[in-house]
Amino acid sequence: ILRGSEARPHLKPYMASLQLDGQHVCGGFLIAPQWVLSAAHCIEETHGKLFQVLLGAHSLTEPEPHKRLYQVHAQFPHPGSNIHNNKDDLLLLQLEEKAELNADVRVLPFQREDRDVAADTVCEVAGWGTTDHSGSRPDRLQQVERPVISRDVCNHRTRHDGTITRNMMCTDSRRKDTCKGDSGGPLVCGGVAEGVVTAGSRVCGNYKKPAIYTRIAPYAAWIDGVMASADA
Numbered sequence: 001i002l003r004g005s006e007a008r009p010h011l012k013p014y015m016a017s018l019q020l021d022g023q024h025v026c027g028g029f030l031i032a033p034q035w036v037l038s039a040a041h042c043i044e045e046t047h048g049k050l051f052q053v054l055l056g057a058h059s060l061t062e063p064e065p066h067k068r069l070y071q072v073h074a075q076f077p078h079p080g081s082n083i084h085n086n087k088d089d090l091l092l093l094q095l096e097e098k099a100e101l102n103a104d105v106r107v108l109p110f111q112r113e114d115r116d117v118a119a120d121t122v123c124e125v126a127g128w129g130t131t132d133h134s135g136s137r138p139d140r141l142q143q144v145e146r147p148v149i150s151r152d153v154c155n156h157r158t159r160h161d162g163t164i165t166r167n168m169m170c171t172d173s174r175r176k177d178t179c180k181g182d183s184g185g186p187l188v189c190g191g192v193a194e195g196v197v198t199a200g201s202r203v204c205g206n207y208k209k210p211a212i213y214t215r216i217a218p219y220a221a222w223i224d225g226v227m228a229s230a231d232a
């Protein structure tokens with residue numbers, strides 16, 4: 001998160017840190033007791049290793065009352081996701097057991113109604129991603145508020161030049177922005193997850209390259225299908 005602020009500890013109890021060998025790789029969030037939603041690109045360099053999922057954390061290193069690292073039982077990247085673009089950039093992670101829910105570990109509802117969030121709506125996004133242009137990595141969760149920009153503006157020739165599909169949305173990236181390591185985290189508008197930070201490599205903090213999110217509503221059926229099938 002560029003030019004944001006430290007989040008109030010444990011006030012975003014749905015936030016997850018996807019880790020490999022104890023290192024934060026991407027964000028994610030709890031959508032059901034045994035399921036975390038993140039971005040498919042994040043598994044590109046795992047070389048077949050499964051993530052571990054840290055829940056209940058504010059600091060990545062300090063001991064905290066409800067902090068717990070969960071093993072992942074199975075990972076489900078969306079079948080349409082690929083390394084060449086941001087399409088269908090979603091990843092479902094089934095935890096090896098239901099997360100113990102408490103004040104610091106809670107599920108975040110996601111939008112199921114497939115309708116665009118109005119431009120200028122101010123949403124918030126949080127993560128343990130880079131906080132400056134030298135790639136500093138924060139120990140504690142950061143957050144920032146960003147206004148939604150319309151798909152037409154985001155698709156302008158000088159911005160993302162027509163690559164933003166109806167399954168994506170954008171927020172203004174002038175100065176304050178998401179950045180590497182924030183991918184997979186939720187864009188929260190009015191207390192509901194509307195989008196997932198895409199994990200394709202992207203310049204941060206440049207107003208000409210707005211932040212891109214995968215809209216969740218168009219994928220509600222896929223999400224429900226995977227959760228239903230994997231339990232059975």
Ligand SMILES: O=C(O)c1[nH]c2ccc(F)cc2c1NC(=O)[C@H]1C[C@@H]1c1ccccc1
Pocket residue numbers: 024025026041042043044045046128129130136137138179180181182183198199200201
């Ligand atoms: O965050 C992303 O957009 C992104 N997209 C990816 C694609 C492949 C992939 F193997 C990883 C990523 C990845 N995350 C990262 O590189 C994380 C490691 C870097 C990081 C930055 C700040 C704080 C902690 C860790």
